[in-house]
Amino acid sequence: MDVGFIGLGAMGAGMAANLVKAGHRVTVWNRSSSGSDRLVALGAERAATPAQAASGAALISMLSNDAAVRAVLIDDGVVERLTPGAVHVNMATISLDLAKELAATHRRRGVGYVAAPVMGRPDVAAAGQLNILAAGAAGDIERVQPLLDALGQKTWRFGDEPERANAVKLAANFMLACAVESMAEAIAFLSAQDVPATAFLDMIANTAFAAPVYKGYGRLIAEERYSPPGFKLSLGGKDVGLVLEAADKAYVPMPFASVLRDNILDAMARGEGDLDLAALAKVALRRAARGQAR
Amino acid sequence: MDVGFIGLGAMGAGMAANLVKAGHRVTVWNRSSSGSDRLVALGAERAATPAQAASGAALISMLSNDAAVRAVLIDDGVVERLTPGAVHVNMATISLDLAKELAATHRRRGVGYVAAPVMGRPDVAAAGQLNILAAGAAGDIERVQPLLDALGQKTWRFGDEPERANAVKLAANFMLACAVESMAEAIAFLSAQDVPATAFLDMIANTAFAAPVYKGYGRLIAEERYSPPGFKLSLGGKDVGLVLEAADKAYVPMPFASVLRDNILDAMARGEGDLDLAALAKVALRRAARGQAR
Amino acid sequence: MDVGFIGLGAMGAGMAANLVKAGHRVTVWNRSSSGSDRLVALGAERAATPAQAASGAALISMLSNDAAVRAVLIDDGVVERLTPGAVHVNMATISLDLAKELAATHRRRGVGYVAAPVMGRPDVAAAGQLNILAAGAAGDIERVQPLLDALGQKTWRFGDEPERANAVKLAANFMLACAVESMAEAIAFLSAQDVPATAFLDMIANTAFAAPVYKGYGRLIAEERYSPPGFKLSLGGKDVGLVLEAADKAYVPMPFASVLRDNILDAMARGEGDLDLAALAKVALRRAARGQAR
């Protein structure tokens, strides 16, 4: 399939490579051209402008946030360049408002639009094992399914309205932050009872909470290994902010999200935004005047 | 091994049966004698009083809460009846204060004391597949290890001070309630975006949150099946209360536990204490004026 | 003094009238012309467009929110019409971001800018007894002081940066909502102990809490008189939202503001946004399954 790919960051680079390996004709664009060198070496073509990447049957974008999507796709005219009948697959985690705006724009122009944010860290992306959360017209999703199959282990579908996939992604990231905060408070509690965090986190991650989230973040917390970050605390804060913003408009009280907001701000105020989200444990221990984080 | 067993409720009945099947000589006592009939049929002996169950090399108690432990073990003189050198294995979820009190009493009398609360529902107990959280003197635990092996798939050890195992159990139950609340808020949020709870909960329970807690409670929430309860909301509230009480004494702020407290009270105020803890989803949906719980 | 006045709502109408009565030459503009009839009858001149009201030595605007300020003052070109040396006095409660934007625009054009939000309900405005929270260059404030003296009992000054007065106003409205929520939870608590809300609220409003906020809102809560609203719950929610937005950018955890947010959303979800902010008491009683709000 003839596909453009915009955004070759930690996630996008591995994803685009998997498309090339699967035999698709991939035209890539990245803000810094050095980012695309490796892809070109693998067999991708380099687009001189983002718009040049938008001439195929499909366009995949994997940009970091609302601002980047707006700057590259809307302001730089990529959206207008897509030909009627093409399908745009937007895999970024963006706000519901921007998701709705993009869906409306594409609908007006006869371009297919699939929102397909993903679950998985960069190593999972590179291995083609992402879980893809997709929403959009069934026909559109089916047309790009070969692409999604090259990127992920499974495509989970959430109906016709693209923004629903973004809502699902935000809800999943909210739950992830909740899981981290619950471990953080639990070990602050246990620290006061002289129970080592390691023993507890090892036990739960192998029994009732034997899931990737608890295994991964539990290890980071047990080892107090907050840097380099896998998922930055500041980005977790951004996603919690998007959840609260959408919840506000729909009148949904979310007290756990409010606690997350306050504790993430507590960390940000100390310049810990570039640590891993697991550093919520530092906040809990600091408030209890416990441990290394005293 | 010659072992007494006090407390044949939903959990204890299956556990005592496993001891009998493993070849131990088990003397059982239960508040209602009908509760012990099945065990006697399996080959256990019936004690006329709780104290009679306390004459062997080990005593296991599986009572429902602080009040029952106090009434049966302390006020009825069971504790005083244990012979020096015997080991008492207390598998109930009790407060840290009572745990410390029992440890001190046993120490004074030369009786071994192992706190060994468990993770797992009644069906898991019956299958001998519990996860056992044990703390106490290493020698004491080793002496009763054959009994624990008949009851669980694994014994997780948390050091010499018995109350630490109780702290671990409370922390685990706190995390469980957090997991339920995070699902509750997530589906209230998604409901406002017209994403069905079922689709979302199915996805997370098979990806990043693929753990028993999310699979089990996720299904109850998706099916709005809050009765009969597996783990009663009122009991969840009791455990959160024990966590807050111990956190209070140790000066540990736990904002997630505070939210759980308020939301459980919201449910209790409506007479929902006998529903499953999964009914926290009703609270979240009700506050957002959503769904069946409107 | 030759002064324009834009925005003759419940607050602005009485304020503009006080300027006329104090002998100033007032040119008024309002979205609906009927709104300005009474002022013209008092001796004010009617501007055909907002820009026409901007030709004097001073311009006072009293619009309801960010959107109205943006639509009337910025998009309709009022700001550009002000002559260098004139002073714009913006008395609305707006976001800190918009406050900073306006300050920068005026500074660039050599126009004085004073942010002067007020405390007081419409009857207080009509009586010329407002408390005015002013910030801006000292010289600018001094030039318009005769106008402010006609509008309020006192001008409180908060330095040179106009947006600081807006921050003060938001902080004051946050505290007001906190006072209401604290009464709401207190009477839910007392209701469960069979203490009547009236007796309690009367006592505190005449002892330690003998201040206008507690007397006024206490009476509304005691009498369950939530309509017609003096200060709409939805507007209280808007101000709490502006506080959280600014706190977010400055990394300030505000857990009371988070609780207010959730409880206001609980009310909004039930269509109670047009009730008085005092209806937070309905939320507290409803959650406790108490009182009329059961």
Add this chain to the structure above:
Amino acid sequence: MDVGFIGLGAMGAGMAANLVKAGHRVTVWNRSSSGSDRLVALGAERAATPAQAASGAALISMLSNDAAVRAVLIDDGVVERLTPGAVHVNMATISLDLAKELAATHRRRGVGYVAAPVMGRPDVAAAGQLNILAAGAAGDIERVQPLLDALGQKTWRFGDEPERANAVKLAANFMLACAVESMAEAIAFLSAQDVPATAFLDMIANTAFAAPVYKGYGRLIAEERYSPPGFKLSLGGKDVGLVLEAADKAYVPMPFASVLRDNILDAMARGEGDLDLAALAKVALRRAARGQAR
């Protein structure tokens, strides 16, 4: 009137003195005899034991908490010594459970019981200007009214059930802590906008919040004067704990009380329990990494 007075702490000393000055025959007892010297000098008689103070027509007790009430009044046999027909006026802030227990005990023995906790700091007590929150049988209150008139400026009555006065006192202290927390968060917010706390707190304490609570605590916060404490943070925490305990039993969610709990624990964990309750401002500023409290 012939009256015993037990508990001559910071509050009780001034109160007992006012009874003596009003011409009542007062027999005093205090844990440390030095505490009663000044009263004896004023004309009071000294009781050798608490029970000796309980032989008159009335007994007033002003002990610091549940434990002291239990130790002195119940364990030391004071309650049993009261003669049928006498009236016990308990002016301490105690738990609702203990209040109910005392009421039942007195009822059984034919002794009148009036719960009469007070609002006001030691200087107000010394000036005889307390506000007294009284509940109990009307006849009992009337009999001791001459005593109450010597102690306070006004007696507020809350019905026949003594514990209701205790509930009112707890609710008032909860509101006081809410007022302090709301000021704390407001100045943390304003500090980030470079608005000085002093200017803001001065303004609100003279406008919408012109009440003793805001004037008094506002000054402490503005001056960062947290020691010596007027009302210790640890005692504020104790009262919030009593509120939460009673709210728990009655199923009343109180999210503001939960926030207070967590923030008071945050301070306690840092050894700030002996500072004034106003030190909640330190917590808010610390979390935002602001000001002297950084």
